[in-house]
Amino acid sequence: MSTHEKKYVIIGNGVAGTTAAETLRKNDPNCSIVLLTNEPYPLYNRVSLPRFLQGVIVEQKVMIKDFAWHEQRNIQLITETLVTQIQTEERLVETSDGRTFPYDALLIASGGWANSLQVPGAKDTKHIYNFVTLDDTKTLIERMRESRTALAYGGSFIAYELCDGFAMRKLETTWLMRGPYWLRNSLDADGGEVVDNIAKKFGVEVIHGDEIEEIVPSNGVPGYVKTTKGRQIQADMIGIGLGITLNTHLVKETPIEVHHGIVVNEYLETNVPGVFAAGDVAEFFDTTLNRHHTMGTWDNATSHGRIAGTNMAGGHTPYVDVPxxxxxxxxxxxxxxxxxxxxxxxxxxxxxxxxxxxxxxxxxxxxxxxxxxxxxxxxxxxxxxxxxxxxxxxxxxxxxxxxxxxxxxxx
Ligand SMILES: Cc1cc2nc3c(=O)[nH]c(=O)nc-3n(C[C@H](O)[C@H](O)[C@H](O)COP(=O)(O)OP(=O)(O)OC[C@H]3O[C@@H](n4cnc5c(N)ncnc54)[C@H](O)[C@@H]3O)c2cc1C
Missing domain, CATH: 3.30.390.30 (FAD/NAD-linked reductase, C-terminal dimerisation domain)
Structure with missing residues (x-):
């Protein structure tokens, strides 16, 4: 009787997808593994991007894997390729260049993409940046070298990281957020004040409870930012930290269940057998809290990758961790x-x-x-x-x- 070589496809080569590929190879030396990403790089460390932004480390220190690492493990890494469709009946994944990849088990580890600034004047003005990818970071660094003033916009981690990067590179920095204090979903007013005091020590002007109403351009670059409370903020560049939208659109036309993220059980399998999700995009069953939720952390994505890789190869290990x-x-x-x-x-x-x-x-x-x-x-x-x-x-x-x-x- 001939045994069929198992085919695994993974969408997204972040830490969840790459860890899953590594685990699959360890568990099954003969399987085929295709790892697809729209980005041009092998795995890099998103957690290190802020330090690269600040100029504390160089680009090479951000990289975790190279192409040779994948070749040595016979993991077929396909970069700059967008997955456009999943056909769960046929067990196929389609990419924007018309190729199809059949699978026995599929992992969706597609993370999320940054929300953009949607206010008048933003669309046609240069030097407004997101901060999620290595390419975002390189573009930000280039612009920081030619800028004197900067605005970080948002009340969560990414906006803070942008603010930190601007301040460390000695730009005159304003930090504007809609909420009454930073990280309003976890801190209270006292905790918010502690963070403000740290930022102020680094020369940052912190503004709460106000929003960008309009970008007023001057020759296609930000002239100034107008806020709903009537402030005019000078900024040669604007960094946006308005959250990410999880990449769940891929499963829209499939029976795979989506709530906020792609819903999986404690084994990280979706309601469609053979389809798993891991990392930021997975809405997983947390055995500590006894409910489903999503979690955007590096450690969580790494552990998810390990568990998904194990279970795709026939294991039955639950995800039990404190993110x-x-x-x-x-x-x-x-x-x-x-x-x-x-x-x-x-x-x-x-x-x-x-x-x-x-x-x-x-x-x-x-x-x-x-x-x-x-x-x-x-x-x-x-x-x-x-x-x-x-x-x-x-x-x-x-x-x-x-x-x-x-x-x-x-x-
Ligand atoms: C600037 C920054 C700083 C951070 N700092 C910290 C920190 O200090 N501590 C911490 O714990 N966490 C931090 N995080 C969060 C952490 O990096 C993430 O939780 C983690 O990287 C998520 O990994 P992932 O593999 O789930 O997804 P991702 O790393 O987002 O990888 C998903 C990949 O899939 C690709 N993709 C998506 N859709 C498709 C498609 N249709 N076709 C092909 N490819 C696709 C994406 O482009 C991406 O390359 C930070 C994040 C950022 C952006």
Whole structure:
């Protein structure tokens, strides 16, 4: 009896897709693996892009894999190729250049693309940038070299990273956000003030509660930015951090279930057998929280890639992890662990703000559900983070207020 060589197709060569390809090869030396991406590069580190933007590291340090790595493992990496359709009945993937790739198992690890600025004047004005890809970063760096003033727009991580990059390269930087403070879905007003104070130390002007109404161009480049509250902000370049839209459009014409992301079970398989999703685009079943959600972190995408690769090759391993996001925040650190959602009415929170190192402050906010620690947000000193991650993982109960408050100072 002849055995059929298994065919695997992976859409997206970010950390989720590339880790899955590596895992598949380890589990099955004879299978064929096709890894498709619209970008021109093998895997690079998105988490390192801010440091490349700031000029702290060079481009080579951003790269993680090269083409030879794929050849050595017989992983067929096809770059600059957009997947346009998935046919789940025929088990085929189609690309924009008319090629088709048959699969026995498919992984969708397509991440998300940046939302653009949709205000009058933005469309026809140059020097308005997103910040998600290596190419975005190279373009930003080029423009920073010719600019004196910059505006970072948005209230979440990408806008902060842009602001940090502009300030580190000594541009006169304004940071404008619609919300009352940064990361409004996880911080409170106190935590927001801690972040503002750090940004101000680096010369950044921080403006809350205002929005870009219009870009007023001058010869096709930003003359100034007009806000809804009547401000006029001078900016030679504008960096946009208005979130990403998950790349779920690919499955629109298929029976694959989509909610916010592509819905998968704890084995990362969709409702269509043989089709898996991993990384940012996957709306996965979180066994710690007992519900589905999406998570845009490097560690989560890496673990997803490993589990998806294992299960595509016939394994049956559930995804059990506490997602953690850690990032530098100017000259301190920020860590977000588990579910740190201010808007979730099921969660109770407590917070502590205290003096920290280098003239900064430490801020810690803890999120409890039914007296179990489910989320942590820390700015400043990372001491105690590992212990808190373990407590989230273990689902221990902290029945009294004193027990819960003791966690605010746990080192
Ligand atoms: C600037 C920046 C800083 C970050 N910093 C941190 C940090 O400090 N800590 C942290 O934990 N996380 C950070 N993140 C988030 C983290 O990088 C992501 O969660 C992670 O990279 C997601 O990996 P992924 O493989 O799921 O998707 P992605 O890395 O987005 O890869 C998906 C790939 O699929 C491609 N693709 C999409 N659709 C198609 C299609 N139709 N055809 C072909 N190819 C397609 C995309 O172009 C992309 O190349 C940061 C992200 C950015 C942008």
């Amino acid at each position: 953690t996001y850690t990032s530098p925040l100017f000259d301190v650190n920020i860590a977000v662990v588990g579910s740190a959602e201010s808007s979730n009415p099921e969660l109770d929170t407590i917070a502590l703000r205290e003096p920290g190192e280098k003239g900064n402050e430490n801020y810690r906010r803890l999120f409890f559900r039914e007296n179990k620690l489910v989320g942590v947000l820390m700015i400043g000193s990372p001491k105690g983070r590992k212990k808190l991650v373990e407590l989230v993982k273990n689902q221990d109960v902290f029945a009294t207020a004193a027990e819960r408050e003791a966690l605010l100072t746990l080192k």
